[in-house]
Amino acid sequence: MNAKVHELLNQQINKELYSAYLYLDFSNYFKARGLDGFANWYMIQAQEERDHAMLFYTYLQNENMPVTLESIDKPDKLLDSDMNVLRHGLEHEKLVTSLINDIYEAAYSARDFRTMQFLDWFVKEQGEEETKANDLISKMELFGSDPKGLYMLNQELAARVYSAPSLVL
Numbered sequence: 001m002n003a004k005v006h007e008l009l010n011q012q013i014n015k016e017l018y019s020a021y022l023y024l025d026f027s028n029y030f031k032a033r034g035l036d037g038f039a040n041w042y043m044i045q046a047q048e049e050r051d052h053a054m055l056f057y058t059y060l061q062n063e064n065m066p067v068t069l070e071s072i073d074k075p076d077k078l079l080d081s082d083m084n085v086l087r088h089g090l091e092h093e094k095l096v097t098s099l100i101n102d103i104y105e106a107a108y109s110a111r112d113f114r115t116m117q118f119l120d121w122f123v124k125e126q127g128e129e130e131t132k133a134n135d136l137i138s139k140m141e142l143f144g145s146d147p148k149g150l151y152m153l154n155q156e157l158a159a160r161v162y163s164a165p166s167l168v169l
């Protein structure tokens with residue numbers, strides 16, 4: 001495997017684990033606010049991020065490439081309002097999309113078609129992640145300022161259940 005592609009894939013394990021850590025922080029924020037539905041939504045988001053990390057980890061192992069685990073940064077977003085938490089979520093997903101694109105670009109330059117095929121799932125997933133984060137902001141804008149609306153939205157988010165990723169390695 002090309003050295004740059006390897007480095008970026010290995011780095012992505014860390015980025016996805018950081019994402020899990022960040023969403024765990026979001027979940028903790030909403031739990032403390034008494035909004036259990038929002039807390040549930042971000043807890044499941046954190047689980048999905050851990051799954052993403054494991055996909056990169058397993059892919060490198062399957063390719064007989066070394067995996068190096070680095071320290072995970074502390075969640076660094078200022079969680080000072082419900083809406084800001086949601087906005088940080090969207091901003092973070094956009095960053096992850098750009099990281100996936102960078103790996104794709106490196107794989108493309110190296111003619112690493114297997115890695116490109118592996119990354120296809122993540123390209124699609126990132127589209128969905130951004131849509132989900134955007135939808136949540138829209139709903140919050142529409143209903144969040146009304147206590148009854150916030151209550152209903154919290155109920156809706158409480159119903160989110162975890163499902164394992166559709167990509168199996």
Ligand code: FEO
Pocket residue numbers: 016019048049052093096129
């Ligand atoms: Fe693993 Fe939310 O991107």
